Amino acid sequence: MEPIIEVKNLVKVFHSRGRKITAVNDVSFDVFKGEIFGMIGPNGAGKSTTFSMLTTLIKPTSGIIKVSGFDVDKQDDKIRPLIGIVPQKLSLYPLLTARENLELMGNLYNVPKNVMEEKIDYYLELVGLEASADRYTGGFSGGMKQRLSVIAAVLHDPQILFWDEPSTGLDPQTRSVIWKLARKFNDEGKTLVFTTHYMEEADNLCDRVAVMDSGKMVALDNPESLKESTGSANLEEVFVHFTGEEVRD
Amino acid sequence: MTIRTELRDSLIVAKKEFKILSRKKALVIPLFLFPIIMIVFFGYGMGGTVKNAPILIVNDDTGRASSFLVQEIGNYSGKYDGNPMFSVTYTKDMSQSEAESKIDAGIYKGVLLIPHDYSDSIAKNESTSLTLLTDSSDTTTSGIIVNFMKQLLAKTGSVILNVPNIYGNLEYLDFLTPGIIALTVFMGSVATTGSAIAGEKEDGTLVRMLMTPVSKRSVILGKTIYQLILQLARAVVLIFAAYLLVGFHMNGSWLIIALVLVIFTLGGVGMGIVMSSRVEDMESFFQLNMLVTMPSMFVTGVFFPLSSVPNWMRYIAYCLPLTYAIDAMRAIMIKGQGLNAISTDLIILSLFAIVTFTLGVHLFRREA
Numbered sequence: 032m033e034p035i036i037e038v039k040n041l042v043k044v045f046h047s048r049g050r051k052i053t054a055v056n057d058v059s060f061d062v063f064k065g066e067i068f069g070m071i072g073p074n075g076a077g078k079s080t081t082f083s084m085l086t087t088l089i090k091p092t093s094g095i096i097k098v099s100g101f102d103v104d105k106q107d108d109k110i111r112p113l114i115g116i117v118p119q120k121l122s123l124y125p126l127l128t129a130r131e132n133l134e135l136m137g138n139l140y141n142v143p144k145n146v147m148e149e150k151i152d153y154y155l156e157l158v159g160l161e162a163s164a165d166r167y168t169g170g171f172s173g174g175m176k177q178r179l180s181v182i183a184a185v186l187h188d189p190q191i192l193f194w195d196e197p198s199t200g201l202d203p204q205t206r207s208v209i210w211k212l213a214r215k216f217n218d219e220g221k222t223l224v225f226t227t228h229y230m231e232e233a234d235n236l237c238d239r240v241a242v243m244d245s246g247k248m249v250a251l252d253n254p255e256s257l258k259e260s261t262g263s264a265n266l267e268e269v270f271v272h273f274t275g276e277e278v279r280d
Numbered sequence: 281m282t283i284r285t286e287l288r289d290s291l292i293v294a295k296k297e298f299k300i301l302s303r304k305k306a307l308v309i310p311l312f313l314f315p316i317i318m319i320v321f322f323g324y325g326m327g328g329t330v331k332n333a334p335i336l337i338v339n340d341d342t343g344r345a346s347s348f349l350v351q352e353i354g355n356y357s358g359k360y361d362g363n364p365m366f367s368v369t370y371t372k373d374m375s376q377s378e379a380e381s382k383i384d385a386g387i388y389k390g391v392l393l394i395p396h397d398y399s400d401s402i403a404k405n406e407s408t409s410l411t412l413l414t415d416s417s418d419t420t421t422s423g424i425i426v427n428f429m430k431q432l433l434a435k436t437g438s439v440i441l442n443v444p445n446i447y448g449n450l451e452y453l454d455f456l457t458p459g460i461i462a463l464t465v466f467m468g469s470v471a472t473t474g475s476a477i478a479g480e481k482e483d484g485t486l487v488r489m490l491m492t493p494v495s496k497r498s499v500i501l502g503k504t505i506y507q508l509i510l511q512l513a514r515a516v517v518l519i520f521a522a523y524l525l526v527g528f529h530m531n532g533s534w535l536i537i538a539l540v541l542v543i544f545t546l547g548g549v550g551m552g553i554v555m556s557s558r559v560e561d562m563e564s565f566f567q568l569n570m571l572v573t574m575p576s577m578f579v580t581g582v583f584f585p586l587s588s589v590p591n592w593m594r595y596i597a598y599c600l601p602l603t604y605a606i607d608a609m610r611a612i613m614i615k616g617q618g619l620n621a622i623s624t625d626l627i628i629l630s631l632f633a634i635v636t637f638t639l640g641v642h643l644f645r646r647e648a
Binding site: 086087088108111112116118120121122123124125126127131135136138139140141167 | 285289292296299300303304483484485487488489490491492493494495
């Protein structure tokens with residue numbers, strides 16, 4: 032299996048009000064080309080920080096991340112065109128219409144105009160938003176925003192799609208649409224990396240699941256092996272096995 | 281990342297800003313109307329007072345009457361806390377044009393020229409005339425000086441006071457308008473830049489945009505292009521409104537005004553970026569904005585001449601960039617002066633722009 036993301040000895044330290052917080056503590060792993068890779072872990076485990084470093088938003092304190100062979104520290108501008116990001120905070124301009132939001136994203140990714148219009152129409156129909164294309168997104172429901180954000184992330188046909196908590200706060204119908212989309216993108220050859228709090232989602236979608244806790248990666252394998260090795264019936268039990276019962280801050 | 285892509289990206293950002301602005305009707309209208317309302321209300325409603333206004337007396341006469349007059353002006357102390365209204369300097373043998381240039385340079389607010397035959401004429405009870413030059417670009421001070429002289433001479437009798445208007449017939453409105461334009465551009469560029477960024481931080485759109493290949497330079501440049509167009513448009517609308525509504529006299533060059541406003545807007549945008557980098561949401565930004573821009577509004581001499589404020593206030597004013605923008609705008613718009621007269625202002629404003637912009641680019645982070 033060919034790695035598309037290589038992470039070696041990754042560390043991220045934040046300094047806040049004189050306190051030193053090690054959010055990610057010596058983490059190493061690879062993500063293989065074409066797989067769906069999930070990250071789970073309790074709040075404060077370091078998932079989001081890792082996610083932000085993988086997507087070039089913040090720089091590692093130490094360690095190496097290579098995405099498609101490029102170093103996030105020095106070649107982040109080479110990486111950004113190759114990846115698509117669906118952030119947890121669905122960030123759309125409320126005073127722009129759905130189509131205008133998509134056009135803005137397409138333009139910033141330098142997608143040729145004719146290709147872009149075609150794709151926008153195709154994807155809007157695919158996610159069932161064609162009737163709302165010319166409405167301001169300020170009035171959209173959470174599910175509509177999630178669907179629109181996904182389109183915004185794939186207009187430039189990225190190799191890797193990063194997806195932060197795809198189905199948090201969504202109804203089961205939207206969640207099933209989101210899962211179908213994820214599989215469709217994966218079938219098209221895209222590598223998917225996402226974080227989630229839903230064990231069912233990780234179990235259903237992921238080829239491999241990484242369990243993070245207190246800044247460390249405590250387990251990484253496919254869902255079946257994780258269940259077998261810990262003698263668990265489902266991922267929920269795997270999760271508790273590795274991270275304990277204690278409630279986190 | 282080539283310059284072409286960066287420019288292309290910044291135009292995409294600028295276009296987006298205009299599109300969003302055009303949909304914020306509740307913002308567009310006040311943005312243009314607020315300064316016009318200020319001119320109308322303050323222009324008709326306010327006056328001012330004078331303290332320690334520098335006055336030059338050119339006395340070419342050696343007789344008794346003139347020394348009596350000079351003494352009386354020198355001894356006059358105003359009603360405000362015992363502070364004298366004027367600080368008087370004496371000289372002789374100065375031509376009117378030389379005196380005018382002293383006023384132009386801002387050294388004196390008024391120059392009284394006493395002819396060599398003044399005392400003789402008074403002694404013979406003949407009619408004689410004095411010439412009083414005032415800096416009429418400072419309408420409050422010059423009005424008070426003229427009134428004071430008229431009252432004083434009324435006691436002496438047959439003296440005619442000539443008051444040539446160096447800058448044409450000016451009113452308080454003419455004094456006010458350049459200041460309001462500078463204030464409008466300052467508050468506008470700081471507030472709209474800063475609040476837009478703070479808002480985009482709050483709803484996550486800024487981070488989302490910075491996840492794309494667009495560079496932060498392009499984002500800042502795009503926002504700057506948008507601000508330059510917006511603020512210049514506001515200034516032009518304001519000047520025309522002042523002309524139509526209150527008969528404002530525009531004496532100077534549009535090009536130099538544009539230059540001052542472009543430099544000043546850059547500084548304002550930089551300051552907005554710096555301020556927004558210190559806050560996480562819009563509400564905090566507006567509180568911070570209040571703290572930073574309010575003193576500028578009242579201390580820098582938008583509504584009254586700096587010569588009439590206490591020293592401590594004047595020293596604060598000299599630390600605020602708005603003071604220099606107002607000074608430059610008045611020099612151009614009222615006095616019709618050129619680049620030479622405002623070179624100090626321009627240097628200080630450029631420094632302001634360079635410092636805030638450098639700091640802004642540095643503090644504006646890609647990180648969430």
